[in-house]
Each structure stands twice: as C-alpha cells, then as structure tokens.
Amino acid sequence: MAEQPILMFDSGVGGLTVLREARVLMPDRRFIYVADDAGFPYGAWEEPALRAHILDLFASLLDRYQPEISVIACNTASTLVIDDLRRRFPGHPFVGTVPAIKPAAERTRSGLVSVLATPGTVKRQYTRDLIHQWATKCHVRLVGSERLASLSEIYMRDGFVDEEQVRAEITPCFVEQDGKRTDIVVLACTHYPFLANRMRKTAPWPVDWLDPAEAIARRALSLLESDGRSKQDAAVAEPDIAVFTSGKPDFATRRLMQGFGLTVPV
Numbered sequence: 001m002a003e004q005p006i007l008m009f010d011s012g013v014g015g016l017t018v019l020r021e022a023r024v025l026m027p028d029r030r031f032i033y034v035a036d037d038a039g040f041p042y043g044a045w046e047e048p049a050l051r052a053h054i055l056d057l058f059a060s061l062l063d064r065y066q067p068e069i070s071v072i073a074c075n076t077a078s079t080l081v082i083d084d085l086r087r088r089f090p091g092h093p094f095v096g097t098v099p100a101i102k103p104a105a106e107r108t109r110s111g112l113v114s115v116l117a118t119p120g121t122v123k124r125q126y127t128r129d130l131i132h133q134w135a136t137k138c139h140v141r142l143v144g145s146e147r148l149a150s151l152s153e154i155y156m157r158d159g160f161v162d163e164e165q166v167r168a169e170i171t172p173c174f175v176e177q178d179g180k181r182t183d184i185v186v187l188a189c190t191h192y193p194f195l196a197n198r199m200r201k202t203a204p205w206p207v208d209w210l211d212p213a214e215a216i217a218r219r220a221l222s223l224l225e226s227d228g229r230s231k232q233d234a235a236v237a238e239p240d241i242a243v244f245t246s247g248k249p250d251f252a253t254r255r256l257m258q259g260f261g262l263t264v265p266v
Contacts, residue, residue, distance in 0.1 A: 005030040007067035011040045014191030015073030021217035031240045038245040042076045043118045054081045071095045079126040095220045099188035100212040105135035110180040114173035117188035119144035145169045152191035157252040167202035186210045239263045
C-alpha cells in the first residue's frame with residue numbers, strides 16, 4: 001500500500017510556515033501542500049459560500065490523495081469550518097489553526113495583548129469564545145487586517161514589500177494604557193510570520209510576536225502513530241508536491257514552492 005501523505009491546506013502560501021515546522025518534526029513523512037489560490041483571499045467570501053466551498057473541496061482532496069491526516073494551516077478556514085469538516089468526514093483526523101490566545105494570556109506581563117488576524121477571524125465567534133475562555137484577565141485587542149495576507153504573498157513571491165504598508169497594518173496592535181504597553185501580538189494568520197522581520201522593523205516598540213506554527217506541527221505529530229520509517233526510506237519515497245486549485249501558479253510561485261522542496265505537477 002502506498003504511503004499516506006500529510007495534507008497541508010491553506011488559502012495561499014501562508015501554510016508554508018507550518019509545513020516548515022512540520023518537516024523538522026516529521027522528516028520521514030510525505031507532504032502534499034494544497035493552496036486554494038482560486039479562492040484567495042478568503043476574507044472576500046460570504047461565510048455560507050466559503051463553508052460550502054471548503055467542504056466540497058475537501059471531499060475531492062480526500063478522495064484524490066487519501067491523506068493520513070489533514071492540517072488546516074489557515075485561521076480563517078479553521079475558525080469557520082473545522083467543526084463541519086470533522087462532522088462530514090468523521091473517520092479522518094483534522095488539525096486546525098486557531099489564534100494562540102491561551103499562550104499569549106499565560107505569557108503577557110502587561111496584560112495587554114493584540115490579536116492580528118484577517119477580518120474573518122476577528123469577527124468569528126470562535127475567536128471571541130477563546131478570549132472568554134482563556135484571557136478574561138487580559139485586555140485583548142482584535143485587529144483585522146485587510147492587506148497583510150496579500151502583502152505576505154507579494155513578499156514571498158517577489159522578495160520585497162512596502163514597509164510603510166506593513167507599518168500601517170500593524171499600528172493598531174500597539175496600545176498604551178495606564179502606563180503599560182502591549183507586549184504580545186498574536187499572529188493569527190499563517191501568512192503573517194513571513195513578514196515578522198518587517199513587523200519588528202516597523203513596530204513602535206518591541207513585542208513578542210506569537211507564531212503558532214510549531215504548536216500546530218506538534219499537534220499533528222501527536223495524532224500520528226510512529227510507523228518506524230527512517231530517513232533512508234524517505235529518500236526513495238514519492239516527492240512532496242504543491243497543488244494549486246487554480247491550476248495556474250505563476251513562475252514566481254512555482255520557484256517559491258521549489259525553494260520549499262515542493263514539486264508542482266504540470
């Protein structure tokens with residue numbers, strides 16, 4: 001029987017941050033990276049239509065690739081549809097990505113935490129429930145960015161980005177209140193860590209930028225049983241691939257995928 005891969009799903013290239021960490025923890029596994037670039041950006045969708053779109057897409061993906069586990073490396077998709085995916089495909093394990101509000105509440109010293117996310121994640125009740133459950137003793141500011149995901153895509157493809165645009169998107173995260181300052185910003189979109197260096201450069205003061213990628217990868221690892229394969233086995237295995245729902249990734253995107261060790265089928 002052919003090896004069952006790990007399916008990594010995002011609306012664009014943001015899930016590569018999670019793939020990078022997953023490969024460190026699971027070097028013997030095969031990965032299929034699915035970028036729903038035909039649906040990007042998810043923030044432009046109405047929720048019922050996006051939910052139906054992702055559910056129908058996964059029916060096709062699970063049938064075609066027969067993954068052992070699927071990682072939804074996207075906060076917007078996870079907060080909207082992870083429960084629906086588990087109900088529709090009860091025999092298949094899913095790992096979601098949700099804002100790292102609990103660890104932020106545990107680490108903050110000032111009590112001022114900001115959650116930087118897409119507008120869809122910010123408005124989701126799921127996010128507010130996390131705050132109510134884990135961060136009632138903190139002041140949590142939700143900041144919905146319209147442009148950071150797209151800026152991240154540009155940066156990853158082209159290697160440069162307008163830093164003033166980055167500054168404008170992150171400025172609302174920084175709060176001064178009663179002599180205290182925001183000390184943690186939760187990066188609640190898997191695209192955002194790619195811009196972390198630009199965020200640090202343009203931020204008004206230093207903060208801890210909380211990237212959940214490693215935690216997501218560790219959760220996926222915990223759900224997989226060790227099968228005793230070695231790195232030598234991986235050398236003769238099928239290659240990791242990147243699948244684009246548009247079927248039309250441009251040259252820069254193909255080059256980016258190759259840089260992450262992913263083959264883009266023709």
